[in-house]
Amino acid sequence: MKPLVLQFVGGDWDGKTLRSDSADYEEQLLAAGCYEISHHGAVGGVCAALSNDAIRFARGHGWVSFDEDSSWKDNPYSVVEHRETETEILVIFGFHSAERA
Numbered sequence: 001m002k003p004l005v006l007q008f009v010g011g012d013w014d015g016k017t018l019r020s021d022s023a024d025y026e027e028q029l030l031a032a033g034c035y036e037i038s039h040h041g042a043v044g045g046v047c048a049a050l051s052n053d054a055i056r057f058a059r060g061h062g063w064v065s066f067d068e069d070s071s072w073k074d075n076p077y078s079v080v081e082h083r084e085t086e087t088e089i090l091v092i093f094g095f096h097s098a099e100r101a
Contacts, residue, residue, distance in 0.1 A: 003088045004031050004041075008077060011095030016063055026057045034093075041082045041091035048076035 003021035008014060018031035030053070038045030057063075077093035084090070 001089075002084065004035050005088050005090045006031050006034055006041075007090070007092045009080070009092060009094050011077065013058075013063060013077070013093075014095070026053065026060075030054055030057050035089075035091060038079050038091070038093070041079055041089065043079050043082055045079045046076045047078070047093060 001020075003019060005020075006018040008016045018027055018034065020028050020031040020035070022028055022031070033051070033054070034047040035041050038047045077095050079091055080094040081092040082090070
């Protein structure tokens with residue numbers, strides 16, 4: 001499988017990227033997990049919940065502070081673009097900021 005590159009636009013992870021070919025094993029797992037639960041990066045697919053591992057990863061990389069029970073359940077990221085090149089699969093997730101209270 002080609003490497004996955006997941007880019008996040010808006011919300012807490014604005015400007016962040018996850019790669020399945022990263023040297024960081026946790027990043028590899030998180031990239032694959034988000035890809036899988038978004039129906040393999042299908043446009044409109046949702047990455048709606050953060051696992052404890054994802055929260056730990058974000059904290060450990062200084063992305064954002066989360067409470068242990070945090071999730072994107074009410075304000076999910078969804079796939080707005082899916083592109084494949086000869087070398088990678090690019091999936092862009094957009095945040096539903098209009099839904100945020």
